[in-house]
Amino acid sequence: xxxxxxxxxxxxxxxxxxxxxxxxxxxxxxxxxxxxxxxxxxxxxxxxxxxxxxxxxxxxxxxxxxxxxxxxxxxxxxxxxxxxxxxxxxxxxxxxxxxxxxxxxxxxxxxxxxxxxxxxxxxxxxxxxxxxxxxxxxxxxxxxxxxxxxxxxxxxxxxxxxxxxxxxxxxxxxxxxxxxxxxxxxxxxxxxxxxxxxxxxxxxxxxxxxxxxxxxxxxxxxxxxxxxxxx
Amino acid sequence: xxxxxxxxxxxxxxxxxxxxxxxxxxxxxxxxxxxxxxxxxxxxxxxxxxxxxxxxxxxxxxxxxxxxxxxxxxxxxxxxxxxxxxxxxxxxxxxxxxxxxxxxxxxxxxxxxxxxxxxxxxxxxxxxxxxxxxxxxxxxxxxxxxxxxxxxxxxxxxxxxxxxxxxxxxxxxxxxxxxxxxxxxxxxxxxxxxxxxxxxxxxxxxxxxxxxxxxxxxxxxxxxxxxxxxxxxxxxxxxxxxxxxxxxxxxxxxxxxxxxxxxxxxxxxxxxxxxxxxxxxxxxxxxxxxxxxxxxxxxxxxxx
Numbered sequence: 001x002x003x004x005x006x007x008x009x010x011x012x013x014x015x016x017x018x019x020x021x022x023x024x025x026x027x028x029x030x031x032x033x034x035x036x037x038x039x040x041x042x043x044x045x046x047x048x049x050x051x052x053x054x055x056x057x058x059x060x061x062x063x064x065x066x067x068x069x070x071x072x073x074x075x076x077x078x079x080x081x082x083x084x085x086x087x088x089x090x091x092x093x094x095x096x097x098x099x100x101x102x103x104x105x106x107x108x109x110x111x112x113x114x115x116x117x118x119x120x121x122x123x124x125x126x127x128x129x130x131x132x133x134x135x136x137x138x139x140x141x142x143x144x145x146x147x148x149x150x151x152x153x154x155x156x157x158x159x160x161x162x163x164x165x166x167x168x169x170x171x172x173x174x175x176x177x178x179x180x181x182x183x184x185x186x187x188x189x190x191x192x193x194x195x196x197x198x199x200x201x202x203x204x205x206x207x208x209x210x211x212x213x214x215x216x217x218x219x220x221x222x223x224x225x226x227x228x229x230x231x
Numbered sequence: 232x233x234x235x236x237x238x239x240x241x242x243x244x245x246x247x248x249x250x251x252x253x254x255x256x257x258x259x260x261x262x263x264x265x266x267x268x269x270x271x272x273x274x275x276x277x278x279x280x281x282x283x284x285x286x287x288x289x290x291x292x293x294x295x296x297x298x299x300x301x302x303x304x305x306x307x308x309x310x311x312x313x314x315x316x317x318x319x320x321x322x323x324x325x326x327x328x329x330x331x332x333x334x335x336x337x338x339x340x341x342x343x344x345x346x347x348x349x350x351x352x353x354x355x356x357x358x359x360x361x362x363x364x365x366x367x368x369x370x371x372x373x374x375x376x377x378x379x380x381x382x383x384x385x386x387x388x389x390x391x392x393x394x395x396x397x398x399x400x401x402x403x404x405x406x407x408x409x410x411x412x413x414x415x416x417x418x419x420x421x422x423x424x425x426x427x428x429x430x431x432x433x434x435x436x437x438x439x440x441x442x443x444x445x446x447x448x449x450x451x452x453x454x455x456x457x458x459x460x461x462x463x464x465x466x467x468x469x470x471x472x473x474x475x476x477x478x479x480x481x482x483x484x485x486x487x488x489x490x491x492x493x494x495x496x497x498x499x500x501x502x503x504x505x506x507x508x509x510x511x512x513x514x515x516x517x518x519x520x521x522x523x524x525x526x527x528x529x530x531x532x533x534x535x
Contacts, residue, residue: 049442051533072446079444091436106445108237150443 001027001158001189002048007057008213009043017043019213021057025191027157030184032200033193035210041193044210045160048191049083050074062158079107082151082188086163088143090135096122096146097131103154121153122146125179141172148179152188159183161192165199173199238452245456248429249464259425259461263418264468267512270411271473275500277403283488283495284396291370292389293377295356301382303327306354309382313356318373320361327352353384367394415515418465422458422519429457430527442533451524455517462516466508473500 002025009018018040025031033041046052047059050066059066062080069077082103090099100121104114122128125145127138135143144164151159161180165173177199184190194200200207209217249256295313297306303326310324325333330352335341358377360370370388378386430437440450477499488495 051442075441075444075446075449077444078442083442089435089439089442091439102440102445103443106440106443106449108234111236154443 001025001029001062002191003058003060004044004047005058005060007047007054007059009040009047009052010055017213018047018054021210021213021215023208023215023218025189027189028184028187030180030190030205031192032203032205032207033191033210034195034197034200034207035216036195039210040213041195041210042162043213045083045162045191045193048158048160049081050077075106079103079154080156080158082154082156082159084144084148084151084159084161084164086166088135088147090143090146090150092135095132095134096127096138099135099146100149100153102150107154117153117155118149121149124152124183125149141168141175144168144172144176145179148176152183157187157189159188159190161190163194164192165194165196170198174202177203241452242456242460245453245460248453248457249460256461256464259421260464260468262421263461263465263512263516264472266414266417266421267465267469267508268472268476269414270407271469271500271504271508272476273403273407273410275473275477275498275504277400277407279484279498281400282498283493291360291393293358293360293370293374294387294389295358295377296384296387297354297356297382298384299327299351299353301354303354305382306356309380310356313358313377316373316376318361318369320359322359323357325355325357327354330355367398370394415511418462418512418515419519419522422461422516423523425461426454426458426520426523427527430454430523430531434531437528437531438533441531447528451521451528454524454528455520458516458518458520458523459513460516462512462514462519463509464512465516466505466510466512469512470500470505470508473504 002023004021004023007018007021008016010016021040021044033044035041043052047054047066048061050061050069053059054067061077064077066077091102097118100118101114104117109117118131119128122131125148127142127145127149130138130142130146135146138146144167148161148164151161159180164180165176168176173196180190180192181203207217207219208215297309301309306324306326310322313319313322327350331344331350334352335344356377358373360373374386374388377383437450477497481497484495484497
């Protein structure tokens, strides 16, 4: 589902965020991406969602090399990826329903389809009945779940999340992780960038560790000695 | 169907956005309305002046005075050749004896004229040109042509003030077109700037929309509708401004007309003007929004 081949990314300001990253995530997998701030986690996610293009190497997502994808095909490409942010990026002046419906609206779904799918997505994150509320009327945890509902509403085969539990207390964070696991069980490929090593360890799932723009470790977290070194 | 529904939704959403910021919207619409009202007002003014002064083209006449030694038979030949000349509507010959009889009647110098041995008056060709009053050059050409005839003593054009007056009106109309063009550009700039600010205010929304796979066309659509709505409302505002201004002026115009014994009344802007204004306003608004959206939307990309 995701393949990085010797990828380097240098931003226009000269900062080299990734110097040499190769990794592969198979369809249906759920992996964590860890590392300190500035290690390149966000850059990896941006390259996957085609918010950035690689400076060197190849990024292949869903069989499509992003490096040379023409601009007019980017929207269709992004519709196959759900993105969850730490700050959830909801539109403050729109009710929950409209926020969640956005990916369907841009894809020109019918009204009936939108209604059905938005409810299904809200049901999945346990927020059915909150459609007409504004994001500000919800708790932080609920807002994050609305963000997740928006990411999964169009049933993308791939979900990427950048620090989705960063603003949540441990209990809410565990809930969100549980949600991701359930999605993964129904076949969604998931990549979660986080520095919450506790969560990663508890999950027992594959962890890709980034360090200074390189992959420093790639294994089930319990067997990874470098985690200790990081802490 | 789905496509149409999307556009209607987008239009309604844009209208909602405008309605939620009534003061800002009002000011923008007012600026555009005043800009559009000026050319319309000028146009209505010119039309009113035209109708007040009527059709003067009949007031232009050319009197061709023949030399006194030209016999009447020759004068009749000249009449025929003048009639064949393009640009001449009617020609009548006033013979020297007719003119004398007329003069005798009207002047009251009957007795004095009897003392004259022969008729001192020449034959005269009275010509009405076909050229409308707004074409002084054609009238002047005709005058020169007639002046060149050897039998002609002098050619006099009566009512060339009409030509001048019409030339002034034509100049006003040209000025009006120029003003309309410049103010149209102003409207485009106002909408463009408003849309630019709007795009900046809604940056987060644009980023998220692009992130979830919204195309540039999708993102642009509500701004185009916003621009077109601004234009439409501006056009409506302009119409109201001109209509109200004329309504305020009407009693004064009527009093002035009355003092001249005229039945003239001010004509307000017509429904056709309204249609034209709304159409032009909408188009200008759309263009302004399109220019601004083209420039500023492409720069907004999510996550950068």
